[in-house]
Amino acid sequence: MTNERELTMAKAIAEAIDQEMERDERVFVMGEDVGIYGGIFGATQGLYEKYGAERVMDTPISETAFIGAATGAAAEGMRPIVELMFVDFFGVCMDQIYNHLAKNTYMSGGHARYPVVLTTAIGGGYNDAAQHSQCLYGLFAHVPGLKIVVPSTAYDAKGLMISAIRDDNPVMYFFHKGLMGLGWMKYHPRSVTPTPEAPYTIPFGKADVKRAGRDVTIVSLAMMVHRSLDAAEELAKEGIEAEVIDLRTLVPLDRETVVNSVKKTHRLLVVDEDYHSFGMTGEIAAIVAEEALDYLDAPIRRLAVPDTPIPYSRPLEQFVLPGAERIAETVRTMMG
Amino acid sequence: MNLTKEQLLAMYRQMWTIRHFEDDMAAAYMEGKTPAFDIGSGPVPGEMHLAAGQEPVAVGACMHLRKEDTVVGTHRPHHFAIAKGIALNKLTAEIFGKATGLGKGKGGHMHLFDVEHKFSCSGIIGASFPPACGAALAAKKMGKDWVAVAFAGEGAANQGAFHEALNLAALWKLPVIFIIEDNAWAISVSKRQSTAIPDNSQRAAGYGIPGVRVDENDVLAVYEVVGEAVQRARRGEGPSLIEVKTDRFYGHFQGDPELYRPKDEVPTLRANDPILRFGKQLLEQGIATQADLDAARDAAKADVNAAFAFARQSPYPAPESALEDVFVS
Numbered sequence: 206m207t208n209e210r211e212l213t214m215a216k217a218i219a220e221a222i223d224q225e226m227e228r229d230e231r232v233f234v235m236g237e238d239v240g241i242y243g244g245i246f247g248a249t250q251g252l253y254e255k256y257g258a259e260r261v262m263d264t265p266i267s268e269t270a271f272i273g274a275a276t277g278a279a280a281e282g283m284r285p286i287v288e289l290m291f292v293d294f295f296g297v298c299m300d301q302i303y304n305h306l307a308k309n310t311y312m313s314g315g316h317a318r319y320p321v322v323l324t325t326a327i328g329g330g331y332n333d334a335a336q337h338s339q340c341l342y343g344l345f346a347h348v349p350g351l352k353i354v355v356p357s358t359a360y361d362a363k364g365l366m367i368s369a370i371r372d373d374n375p376v377m378y379f380f381h382k383g384l385m386g387l388g389w390m391k392y393h394p395r396s397v398t399p400t401p402e403a404p405y406t407i408p409f410g411k412a413d414v415k416r417a418g419r420d421v422t423i424v425s426l427a428m429m430v431h432r433s434l435d436a437a438e439e440l441a442k443e444g445i446e447a448e449v450i451d452l453r454t455l456v457p458l459d460r461e462t463v464v465n466s467v468k469k470t471h472r473l474l475v476v477d478e479d480y481h482s483f484g485m486t487g488e489i490a491a492i493v494a495e496e497a498l499d500y501l502d503a504p505i506r507r508l509a510v511p512d513t514p515i516p517y518s519r520p521l522e523q524f525v526l527p528g529a530e531r532i533a534e535t536v537r538t539m540m541g
Numbered sequence: 542m543n544l545t546k547e548q549l550l551a552m553y554r555q556m557w558t559i560r561h562f563e564d565d566m567a568a569a570y571m572e573g574k575t576p577a578f579d580i581g582s583g584p585v586p587g588e589m590h591l592a593a594g595q596e597p598v599a600v601g602a603c604m605h606l607r608k609e610d611t612v613v614g615t616h617r618p619h620h621f622a623i624a625k626g627i628a629l630n631k632l633t634a635e636i637f638g639k640a641t642g643l644g645k646g647k648g649g650h651m652h653l654f655d656v657e658h659k660f661s662c663s664g665i666i667g668a669s670f671p672p673a674c675g676a677a678l679a680a681k682k683m684g685k686d687w688v689a690v691a692f693a694g695e696g697a698a699n700q701g702a703f704h705e706a707l708n709l710a711a712l713w714k715l716p717v718i719f720i721i722e723d724n725a726w727a728i729s730v731s732k733r734q735s736t737a738i739p740d741n742s743q744r745a746a747g748y749g750i751p752g753v754r755v756d757e758n759d760v761l762a763v764y765e766v767v768g769e770a771v772q773r774a775r776r777g778e779g780p781s782l783i784e785v786k787t788d789r790f791y792g793h794f795q796g797d798p799e800l801y802r803p804k805d806e807v808p809t810l811r812a813n814d815p816i817l818r819f820g821k822q823l824l825e826q827g828i829a830t831q832a833d834l835d836a837a838r839d840a841a842k843a844d845v846n847a848a849f850a851f852a853r854q855s856p857y858p859a860p861e862s863a864l865e866d867v868f869v870s
Contacts, residue, residue, distance in 0.1 A: 241801045242729040265699035265735040266666045266727055294665060297700060331581030332638070333588055334649040336664040389796050391579045516863050517649025518638030519586060524860035 212400040213386020215247035217359035218324075221366035222249065222286060224404045226256055229284060232370060233260040235271050236288030236324075245290055246326050246385050268298035272323065276306045276375075279319040284370060289325040292341045292379065306375045307350035321376070322369045327355075328381040328428055328478060330526055331390055335514035338522075340427070340477075342379050343484035346455040352376040352409055353455040357384060357430040360398040361453055364407030371406065381427040381478075393431040410457030414466070418446035421472040421536050424463055424489050426452045429476045435529035440536055447536060455485060463489060464496045471502040472539050476527050481509040503539040508532060544764070546828055550837050552604060552760055553823065556596040556816045557841035559620045562629070563593040563791075565845055566619070566636065570795050578796055584637055584853070587649055590617040594758070594790035597815045598722050599624035601763025602690060605771040611676035611689040613669040614662030615722075616651045621692055625660045627653070629848035639855035646858045647866060666727075667700030669693050670719060674706050677715035677774075688716045688774040695784070696727025698741045707782065711748040716774035718767065719782045724789040729801035745782040755785040758815045761822075788815070 212220065226232045234249055240263040243250035253261040264271040268289060275285040289295065295302065302323065309317050329338030346353045352374055356362040362380065369376040384396035415430055416437050423433040430451045437447040448466050452459065467473050473493050475486040486507035493505060508527040516522050544552075566589065573583025580586065592599070595617070603624035606612065614621035622632055627643070635642025636650045643653055651664035659676070663669065673691030680687035697703060698721055710717045721741050725732050738744070745752025751770070755762050763785055770781035788810040792799045799807075823829040 237727070238729045240729070245728070263730045263734060265730070266696045267699045267701070269701050296665065297667065297702070331579075332586035332649065333580075334652055334664070335647075336652065337588065389578045389580055391581055511864060513863055513867050514647075516647045517587065517635075517644075517652070518646030518858055520857050520860045521638075521646060521863040524863045 209399050210402060211397050212359040212363070213392075214356065214359045214362045214380060214396050215250065215385040215387065217363040217400050218248045218366050218380060219250045219252060221363045221404070222370070223252060223255065225367060225370040226252070226260065228404070231282060231284045232286065233262065233283065234286045234288070235262045235264050235275060237264055237266060237290050239263060239288055244288060246380065246382055247387060248288065248324055248380060248385075268294060269301055272298045273301035273305065275321045275323070276301065276309065276319055279321045280317055284320045286322045286324060286370065289323060291337050292325040292327045293336050293339050295341065302345070303348050307348045310374065311350055318373045319375050320373045322366075322378055323375065324378045324380065326382050327379045328383050329515045329522060330383050330428070332517055332519055332522055334517035338515035340379070340479040342377070342455055343479045345377050346485070350375065351456060353379070354409065354453070355379045355426045355455065356453060357381070357427050357451050358396050358398045359386070359400045361407060361413065361451070363400050364405050365409075365453065367404055368406040368409060372409070379427070383428050384431075393428065395431050395434065407453070409454045410459050411453065412459035412462040413451045413453055414448060414462065415451045416447065416449040418448035418470065420446045420470055421474060421539060422448050422450060422463070422466040422470045423474045423476060423532070423536070424450045424452065425476040426455070426485075427478060429478050429527060432527060432529045433476050433532055436532035436536065439529065439533045445536060445540060460492050460496070464493060467493050467497045468500045471500055473501065474506045474508065474532070474535055474539065476532055477507070477509040478526060479509060481507065481512050484509065503541070506535050506539055508535055548604070549823060549828055550833060552600050553816070553819055553829075553834065554837035554841050555600050555624060556760065556819065557838045558629070558844055559596045559599065559623050560593055560816055561842050561845040562619060562623060563591040565849055567591055567791065567795060569849065580796065589650060589795040590793065591791045591795065592617050592620040594788040594810060594815070595722055595724060596620055597758050597760035597763050598692070598720065598785045598787050601760040602720055602767040604764055605768050606688070606690065608658060609685070609687050611659040611673065611687070613673045613676070613689070613691045614653070614660065615669060615692055615694060615697070616662070616664045616666070617694070618651065618653055618662035621662065622653050622655070622660055625658050627655045627658050627660055629844055630851040631655070633848040633852035634855050637852040637855070638857065639852055640858040641851070641855040645862065645866070667693060667697040667702040669697075670702050670706030673717050673719070674710050674715055677710065677717035678713065680716055686716075686775045688718060688771055690718045690720060692720050692722060694727065695721050695723040695725070695732050695741060696730070696735060697721070698744065699735060707744070707748045707750070707780070710780035711750045714777065714779035716777065717780045718770045718774060719780065720767065721782070721784040722787050723784050724787050726789060726793065726802070728793040740784065742782055742784040750780050750782060752782040755783065758785070758787045758813070760815065760819055788813070
């Protein structure tokens, strides 16, 4: 990389939006506290100062209205970026997302376009309890019609955001709070990466092998990529080489990279911060069972939130969130 | 006003309980968060929304309520919980994430449930209105004269749930009182920037129910207006909407840089402290002596101290207990 400038994920996202707003005057931002505040998690920092209230619009606490309005504005040819402050707040606007934004293109026979980017904060680990700590991307990946982006580093975040804004389809863009590089919340240092200043895109549906290895494939995304990498470093000291795959997008999903990796390593662990049942881990396990079962030397394993809401108290939350130690332990049991 | 000296002093004391609780919580929250602030550190991690300055709404309203009346609060819930009579020990322990807390440490400060005192709250804006309608509906079906109160911030009045709930309550003549705390700010967005009309109580007209604005952060003014609404509800005459002007002394959450807020705003608000004003009023009207006021304030402080000590001394829940309580057995 020629440009070694490092950015936090929040700054990388804001820069991507800034560059696209400069490039395309149809791009505008709506959401709660996206203006002067710069987004509660910094995803729109600096934009209000540069573009003003006409293009960076603070909204009332009326998600059904402003997310629905994003769909309507997109239909007219605008390219709205709209923020749902926490993904956990989806309940107050789900109909506009699930039954309209996601399905309108299909119901129109492909005639109608909705180039909306719906950004939202995900993730726990800082004791914000059951209504402010969920991931829930599995829920949105489940309904057909939404592209699902979940970056884990600043580099990926910028390229994926530019791709999202330029996409003519609805994209949900999930940023993990613990990866944003905020001054007031502990963040994983590996999320801060060299990030080129010039605009660039990262295609959807291309997983990134964040670490190559021969012994076991760990498939993950967002914060759990870093937990898996931490575990892989520990395992390497014991001579176990884990390959860590960052899916980066759930829709479209890069099956090929996952399947090819398992064919090489013969073992699969799927790690997720979303709920265990009916979600990403089950989907990846099913794909591997369908396409590479004969290559497996050990049963597929999954680590995820064990089907409980996210508890508040620290020892309880730490118990339900997969951590590096538990990932490493699980891999060891698979090596036998 | 038909309040006795004892009742007035009880209100005064309760306002101090809330104030001490919030101020002590602000201090406890900062433990383990200096010099570098990390929201997940210290004995009280996570988001923390404090209601210092907003005591009049909770105390003036809940003074009319009985144990069997229901209260649904907000993400900023401590003052409502205290005014509804929740045991301070269990409340504090929950916020410290302890096994002795209201929800055994599972809920945390935005998610307080006390079945005995019929109190709950939510971290989702606008979520209080519909369940309060449900509690009122149940009271009506069971032939009780119980009422339900939904508290919410002025930002919540722009949620669909507010409008749906008002229509439902009016349509079914439910014994419910909707009380909007107008502290002027929805995080960084002012009411003027977010709300098409200056006075949310006018929205009652759209549903054919009484709407009253209390334009001062005054416990007795709240008491009077809510009293009429509660009596009306108990008589079976249906819902009311009340908006109270109140003041948020702290940020939206602890750690909020508040760059959006004029620098002189909070000092101005604090100079008009509703508890000090109430105390002065009691003195001037010869209702209470300075000794009465001091005793009430000291008693409130002692209660809060005891609750914090209880919380700190309580054990954390066993990690594996995280798996329990998804369903009742």
